[in-house]
């Protein structure tokens with residue numbers, strides 16, 4: 001089944017569509033969640049919850065919104081980010097010193113190396129302040145308000161900078177696809 | 179219909195809106211095809227950014243769990259119709275919220291460490307590129323940037339005076355360009371002394387943060403040994419060996 005009829009079958013809640021959507025996207029979704037949550041088990045719970053929420057309300061995905069894959073990634077990221085933010089807020093309140101937590105750095109394969117190179121190249125073409133804003137938002141998982149506070153820049157400036165940067169990244173990607 | 183989303187479309191796709199702002203966007207998306215399209219385009223870009231994320235295989239159990247839950251949901255579909263009609267898409271049931279809260283409470287402490295590390299990596303990437311943001315980074319952040327981007331070894335410090343500290347470790351660059359000392363529960367102020375080419379040099383006082391004290395030092399050469407001193411006495415030390 002190609003991507004478009006699959007999305008239609010998914011909205012129609014056909015079980016084989018759910019199965020295919022899961023099989024096709026599981027690695028990417030779990031990897032995205034794990035990157036944000038730092039823990040494989042928490043990432044799987046997160047993907048579980050996010051996918052079932054979408055399955056429960058398949059109308060939340062509208063075809064004019066774009067690919068089902070991008071929509072699912074967005075859902076999983078949001079689920080993971082909101083979990084992480086609530087943990088971070090609790091930590092902030094408790095001001096706990098982390099005890100004996102070993103930091104491990106493991107060489108792991110990227111989801112897609114050629115794509116990763118293109119993403120890095122595209123990020124590299126952004127002006128530094130736009131790049132930093134995007135990285136803090138995407139890879140740092142910060143809200144606009146947090147980024148503004150962190151960089152000491154007005155919220156409105158940060159918001160338009162982040163939006164502009166993402167639009168530019170989109171154009172860079174489109175240009176390379178052609 | 180109220181106003182279109184504007185920049186919030188991209189910020190929503192990035193996941194960097196506050197939760198009340200998200201809810202407003204969800205409500206608008208339910209009725210506006212034009213903004214759905216704009217959000218969709220932004221989500222495609224965000225999905226592309228996911229390609230630099232390290233890849234892990236989900237466990238087979240996840241597939242089993244999700245399939246079982248999906249099958250259950252499907253068999254309940256008649257009762258779900260009401261829920262679907264009343265929902266703008268992303269709203270949660272009370273039961274779900276309760277489950278989420280229960281699980282959040284179980285998240286390990288180091289999820290937060292990983293979170294701050296990710297931020298530091300993000301900052302570090304820009305720092306490496308621009309060199310402009312150094313002042314905004316605390317010494318510990320700087321250390322972590324080097325840990326993330328550099329190649330390093332580590333060694334425990336041997337305690338000479340056990341009451342002076344609980345434990346200590348040094349992380350140091352393979353090329354000797356930096357070192358980072360972490361001390362658990364120091365009894366008082368500690369100085370770091372490094373020995374480079376037979377000469378001892380005071381590298382500074384460790385900074386206390388909670389029960390831990392740390393110091394990040396850019397080294398001039400490859401120190402052969404380091405020691406921690408309290409009131410002039412050596413309380414712990416380590417020999418540093420280098421691979422190349």
Ligand SMILES: [Zn+2]
Nearest residue numbers: 182183210213
């Ligand atoms: Zn609109």
